[in-house]
Amino acid sequence: MNGQALATWNARVHSVCGRFETRYEHCQSLFIGELQHTVLGATEVAYIRSNAQEITRSTRASQAYPDPHCFLVLQQHGEMQVELGDRVVHLREGDLALLDGEAALKMVPRGLFSHVSIHLPKVRLAGLGPERFGKLSTAGACGQLLSTLVRQVAAGELSQWACAEDGEGLQEALLALLAPVLQYRAGDHGAGLLLHEVHALIQQRLDSVRLTPAGLAEELGISSRQLYRLFEARGDSVCRYILRERLAKAAQDLRNPACAHRSITDIGAAWCFADSAHFSKAFKKHTGLSPRDYRGARH
Known part of the structure; x- marks a missing residue:
């Protein structure tokens, strides 16, 4: 410049x-x-x-x-x-x-x-x-x-869908x-809502490779142990939750006609899977189908 x-x-x-x-x-x-x-x-x-x-x-x-x-x-x-x-x-x-x-x-x-x-x-x-x-x-x-x-x-x-009639x-x-949304701040901040807030924050960060339990805890102002306990109390773990949500987002992209031009590797990378082999293995374990078969069966 x-x-x-x-x-x-x-x-x-x-x-x-x-x-x-x-x-x-x-x-x-x-x-x-x-x-x-x-x-x-x-x-x-x-x-x-x-x-x-x-x-x-x-x-x-x-x-x-x-x-x-x-x-x-x-x-x-x-x-x-x-x-x-x-x-x-x-x-x-x-x-x-x-x-x-x-x-x-x-x-x-x-x-x-x-x-x-x-x-x-x-x-x-x-x-x-x-x-x-x-x-x-x-x-x-x-x-x-x-x-x-x-x-x-x-x-x-x-x-691509915008038109004058949208007004x-x-x-x-x-x-x-x-x-x-502007009323949320006045709400109760008990343990139940805190987990809700954690879920919401994870959704915002799903496509970031910097999403980690330690980073979440720091941003929420709680200890890592508190964060783990929130999920453990419901028989879950924060890492499993993040993995499931990323796989769900990838599944949405695979069955979305607007993403038909994108490769499976590209979709996996967009949701922070380091390589296509890791993505395919995790996806098949979660859904029972490989990403390729899942995409082919979307109809």
Whole structure:
């Protein structure tokens, strides 16, 4: 990239996402800033990838350039710290967050990151206090549906189906699912709900090779032993649960006509199986069929 890369990037961000300013103090030729903008029906979506050191929206900018949107964000790759007033949230791969387009905020990525930002009208979320913005829990049924829908948007799976008649349908669906999700934080945090939260967090991280029991325990703020006990109390183990869920996702892809062009090895790798032999052995043990036979029998 040439010396104008950062200026070009900022101009692009202003036009799509609002008055966010990017700081990058290293050699400009090393700066990475990619932003793709698309519209699904009437819903705007921004696909962002950058190694920016800091992305901020100042109080002055939020007052001078009020934005009518909120941003529903999926952190696809990398991690970042987000400062929301006097609160700090940490976004890891797979996390969902709701950010206020009018409020001041600061994003501090840890190296290269990519995320998807879906624009939602703030007027439809009127009355939300600042504490409602930040990382979202997906512990309930609506949380899982919201996560699945956002991931489909992020993967581009809906682009081929989008048409003018969709109108605000996607936006309405996201808002309808978001309403109960925003109430999850006020719920009980007993042992039963904690296991529910663990399941939800695992679902968010299934496609990451960095998903480990130790990492889950750290993120949940509990010991590894507590995590193991949650599953042992129900005759299960965290590792077996992760394996089953990855195999279930792989099975969905194998029988999905939209994935017919993808090889079995590619599908296995997408769900963190190191090689096709390991994937085939685990899949046959779980389903009784090899991935090839399972795909062939999907009809």
